[in-house]
Amino acid sequence: MRTYSSGMAARLRFSIAAAKDHDVLMIDEALATGDRAFQRRSEERIRELRKEAGTVFLVSHNNKSIRDTCDRVLWLERGELRMDGPTEEVLKEYEKFTGK
Template sequence: MENTVIKVENVKMNFNLCKEKTDNLKEYFIKFIKRELHSYPFWALKGVSFEVYKGDKFGIIGLNGAGKSTLLKLIAGVMKPTAGNIEVKGSMVPLLEMGAGFDPDYTGRENIFLKGALLGYTRRFLEEKFDEIVEFSELEDFIDVPLKNYSSGMKARLAFSIATMVEPEILIVDEVLAVGDAKFQQKSREKMNSLLNEDATVLFVSHSTRQVRDICNRAIWLHKGELITEGPVDEVCDAYEKFTQQKD
């Protein structure tokens, strides 16, 4: 269809999990050289296919280990699938693992340009948006301090401010974000709501069917790497809730 912005075709993702426990890198290499390392395949996704249309608020639900976060990382381009194909049309901002892409030895200022470059922004664009990012993060007094001296909340505030400085065509969100202190959480929620209310296409993962119902119009249900059902959000959430109630 012409308005398809994300197309996932028969996507499979395999991880080779090590059976032996290794406590450090030295022990790992010793066992590797001695051929004492044995692994087994773990299929996180098993032939998943679906399409997301322009303007969709698309929910992904499932139990822990269903493959939800793996699927988001594949769509975001963080990882490549073992098999299958993923097509994405439009600018995309993934709000995943907010601290990823930072260097602890760099200052906040330097990390803005590092993280921004990883998100695909040009240096000129980042220079234009620099003051806006710092102001939103409320880190003016710490922007030239190495990131290793930041609290986890300060790092999350900086990452959120960088990621949401533009209004993307596609927004990928892994759970509702609770960033920083109560005051900043309120500001970040307002920013998220403004993005959700725009024409952006949204992929949203949550354990809460209430949140998925509130935000999304369509959804899929994943279970142990397989797509169980897709369709209107209420139908998918009803089926998932019935399954979890029976499981309990």
């Protein structure tokens, strides 16, 4: 039996999920996994999925990936919705809140 590191397993799960079109696709920190080339391919595939009319949820703390991928952001803080709106507006407030 072959075992995979958590990074390899995440890449494999993302690749399988992104291989077909979905009505809804949820990605949890997948873009932070793997080398830069894989991250770039992942971001490109997410953009393709968005164009093909599916809904993509990206769950991430990586503001660059959020800016590159999303046009709307839901900011959850300790399980509560803190803000919902256009990416730049929400990230501006989030970055003030976190001091980043």
